[in-house]
Amino acid sequence: MWQNWALSLYNKVSQMPVRRRAGSSETAGKPWTEFFIESTIRVLGFSTIGFVLLIFFFLLKEGLPVLWEVSPGNLFGTRWYPTFDIFGTLPLILGSAYVTIAAIAIALPLGVTTAVFVRESAPDWAREILKPLIEVLAGIPSVVLGFFGMHAIAPMVRTTLNVPTGLTAFTGAVLLAYMSLPTIISVAEDALDSVPKSYRDAALAMGATNWQTIWRVVVPAARSGIAVAVMLGMGRAIGETMAVMMVTGNAARMPLSLGSIFMPVRTMTATVAAEMGEVANGSVHYHALFGIGIILFILTFIINILAASAIFKKRRKGGLR
Amino acid sequence: MTYIRDRKGRFSKPLLRFSFFAICLVLLIGIGVLSGRGGKKPEIAGDPAGDAQAIENKGSDTLVNLALAWAEEYMKSHPKVRISVTGGGSGTGIAAMINGTVSIANASREMKPEEIWAARMNGIDPVQFVVAHDAIAVVVSPSNPVSRLTFKQISDIYTGKIRNWAEIGGENRPIVLLSRESNSGTYVYFLENVIRMGNDKSKLLFSPDTLLMPSSEGISSEIRQNPNAIGYDGLGYVTEDQKVIAVSKNENGPFVLPSAKTVKNCSYPIARPLYMYTAENPTGQIKDYMEWILSGGQTLVAKLGFVPLQ
Numbered sequence: 001m002w003q004n005w006a007l008s009l010y011n012k013v014s015q016m017p018v019r020r021r022a023g024s025s026e027t028a029g030k031p032w033t034e035f036f037i038e039s040t041i042r043v044l045g046f047s048t049i050g051f052v053l054l055i056f057f058f059l060l061k062e063g064l065p066v067l068w069e070v071s072p073g074n075l076f077g078t079r080w081y082p083t084f085d086i087f088g089t090l091p092l093i094l095g096s097a098y099v100t101i102a103a104i105a106i107a108l109p110l111g112v113t114t115a116v117f118v119r120e121s122a123p124d125w126a127r128e129i130l131k132p133l134i135e136v137l138a139g140i141p142s143v144v145l146g147f148f149g150m151h152a153i154a155p156m157v158r159t160t161l162n163v164p165t166g167l168t169a170f171t172g173a174v175l176l177a178y179m180s181l182p183t184i185i186s187v188a189e190d191a192l193d194s195v196p197k198s199y200r201d202a203a204l205a206m207g208a209t210n211w212q213t214i215w216r217v218v219v220p221a222a223r224s225g226i227a228v229a230v231m232l233g234m235g236r237a238i239g240e241t242m243a244v245m246m247v248t249g250n251a252a253r254m255p256l257s258l259g260s261i262f263m264p265v266r267t268m269t270a271t272v273a274a275e276m277g278e279v280a281n282g283s284v285h286y287h288a289l290f291g292i293g294i295i296l297f298i299l300t301f302i303i304n305i306l307a308a309s310a311i312f313k314k315r316r317k318g319g320l321r
Numbered sequence: 322m323t324y325i326r327d328r329k330g331r332f333s334k335p336l337l338r339f340s341f342f343a344i345c346l347v348l349l350i351g352i353g354v355l356s357g358r359g360g361k362k363p364e365i366a367g368d369p370a371g372d373a374q375a376i377e378n379k380g381s382d383t384l385v386n387l388a389l390a391w392a393e394e395y396m397k398s399h400p401k402v403r404i405s406v407t408g409g410g411s412g413t414g415i416a417a418m419i420n421g422t423v424s425i426a427n428a429s430r431e432m433k434p435e436e437i438w439a440a441r442m443n444g445i446d447p448v449q450f451v452v453a454h455d456a457i458a459v460v461v462s463p464s465n466p467v468s469r470l471t472f473k474q475i476s477d478i479y480t481g482k483i484r485n486w487a488e489i490g491g492e493n494r495p496i497v498l499l500s501r502e503s504n505s506g507t508y509v510y511f512l513e514n515v516i517r518m519g520n521d522k523s524k525l526l527f528s529p530d531t532l533l534m535p536s537s538e539g540i541s542s543e544i545r546q547n548p549n550a551i552g553y554d555g556l557g558y559v560t561e562d563q564k565v566i567a568v569s570k571n572e573n574g575p576f577v578l579p580s581a582k583t584v585k586n587c588s589y590p591i592a593r594p595l596y597m598y599t600a601e602n603p604t605g606q607i608k609d610y611m612e613w614i615l616s617g618g619q620t621l622v623a624k625l626g627f628v629p630l631q
Contacts, residue, residue: 081526083503091529150539155546164495164549167532246539249532250502264532274502274535 059297063290070284075291080252080266082275082285089292091252095169095265096238096296098255099248102173103180103237108230110177111184112219115229118185119192120214138182146246149175154247161262167249169265175243180233187232191225192218224310231307235300238269245270268292374606376404380414380427383455383510384595387625388427391618395610402606418600419443424607426598429455429510440600447598452614454628456556456584456592457511460540460563462548467491469567469576472590476516478551481528486549498531499540499552511553515591537626556584556592557626584628595627 066075070087077088118130153174154166161170195218203213219226249264252271272289279286378388385408392404411428418426419440432440432447440447459475461467467490470478477483478496487493501508517523534540537558544550544563552563556579559565567576570590583589603611615630622629 079529081503083509084526150542154543158547165497165532165543165547167543245535250534251530251532253529264530266533270535274533 063294066287066291096267103176107177115188142243146243149247172248176237184233187229191222241269377423378425379423381411381429382408383429384427459566497549555626
């Protein structure tokens, strides 16, 4: 059975067009090593797709049972008490959305202006220092940031804003903004970089000042690239777990009012991370946690698709801007 | 091999074809082996040939970490003994002991009369050992003037009825509720015995505003710096820089502070002994293990946040 399947796969694979270097002869047999390396790379490439599919099927297999084990009214209710079979995921979904949107609201202006500064107006020496520093920012482990947030930012938030506790959605959003900044800055910078020089020259020739050129011509021309930057940053923020779990307080309350930003929230990622360790394999709670995993997977998938489609749209028009 | 399409000299050599398949095969087998290994549990049955012995230990989720630590420590000095520890709850462990599938049951409560009766009917005479004590301390920030609370007050605080420290004799500050994550045994015990005040029919739950902290460190760090906060945790996890509250079950007291002494003489109300039950008077390896738990094993008890016997 599987031999037939493998054979048909082999036939398909072997018929796929392979781009050849110009000048290489079609008829002469390839050296053994080249074939070996080529097919290894091919197998590895396909296995990546296979792994993603396997993970997705695993997620579905473990998570879908929750749909018939828990009534829909319970599943999309407003209270999450898994120990007592109350599995309302709404506060968790809203919590994740709340923290992520707040994080992007903080990171977007910071990131884009940093990118504009690094790209357009920083002197060469400053750019040389700033760019590696931004890369270093991306390398800080999230648990370290979480510790920093728990011991430094949370007390500061509590005393300066005079709220009951510093473990709030806002604290989480600040940390997440900090974490998604490197992504946003480097992608937005690439977008600014690919704006043709002729645009700038034309604007300057029309008598626009440097500021007017940047703000009215270069940034609008790069806006789809900036949108991609924001979406990639969002993908990073929504999936972040450790730092969020340490600073958002993890109270599964419904964040309905605007003031909820200064109240604790519980995100989907923190819920899975905190509860997965002790949950009995195959129980309703276990399936519910995988159900949350499916929701997360779908959300990040949608965000990535949106980002990718923005890139492709622009590519078709000629170049990422 | 005639049904393989010839690709104009590209894959014409059988050897090359073979190598391509070999890679696929190796990958497939690799995946198979990895996934197969994940599904199977290691067998720890007794080795009939040697003098190795297997001890099955099952029960309370509160005790499971302590029981695991004991088993690991004991197996270090007794490499021939295999002890397997599983959770599942006190009732599950006791039922398994009654059915004869485990030799030691862990329980965070005493056996019920009907369970003892069922065991006797099965020809099993369970023997009870108190192996450690579990006490939960209620803590606030050192700067908080409140120093004593009744069960009723704690219950009202954690269900969100009392929202300001001024209502219970403190400063005019909002109360921030801290709790361990819902999967910890401490969470369930605190809910059932303090918030629901031991009433089985009570449907009270933690207020949705309760902050669920993933670790004891999370609770202690918030308690340390936030004068609004109230929290609870296993007595062994409470550090010096938290203020422990004296607790009373009734309106008028007595208000008791948790300590090794008050826990042992049962005057502190949020405490319970933890038990292990053996199917009969233990002999041989099981006897040795139980004796070790009651003597040498007690050093591990405090490390895991419980109160040791001595």
